[in-house]
Amino acid sequence: MTNQGWVSNLTLEPQSRLTGGIVTGYITNHGYLEYVTIGEGVKLAAEVILGKGVQFSHPSDDPKLGSK
Numbered sequence: 001m002t003n004q005g006w007v008s009n010l011t012l013e014p015q016s017r018l019t020g021g022i023v024t025g026y027i028t029n030h031g032y033l034e035y036v037t038i039g040e041g042v043k044l045a046a047e048v049i050l051g052k053g054v055q056f057s058h059p060s061d062d063p064k065l066g067s068k
Contacts, residue, residue, distance in 0.1 A: 003036075 003021030012018055012031035024039040027048055035053035038044070038061065056062045 006039075 001017070002019050006022050006024060007018065008023070009025035009027075010018070010023060011028040012033070014030045016031035018031065018033050018036060020035050022037045022039050023033070024042060026043040026045075027033075027038075028045045029048040032049050032051050033054055034051035036055075038054065038056045040057045040061075042061070044063070050063075
């Protein structure tokens with residue numbers, strides 16, 4: 001799915017892909033997120049796969065930066 005708006009409370013099925021837009025709410029991802037902005041207060045499930053171009057509204061929320 002290619003998105004240019006907002007997506008909230010999303011479950012991506014295996015082998016699916018979300019490209020673009022802003023995600024909010026709770027994200028369960030068995031697929032792939034790329035070129036999206038993760039909004040404030042998003043709850044990412046442990047299995048979320050973050051691909052190229054993923055940004056965070058608050059960079060300190062990025063799990064690659066370690067625990068808060």
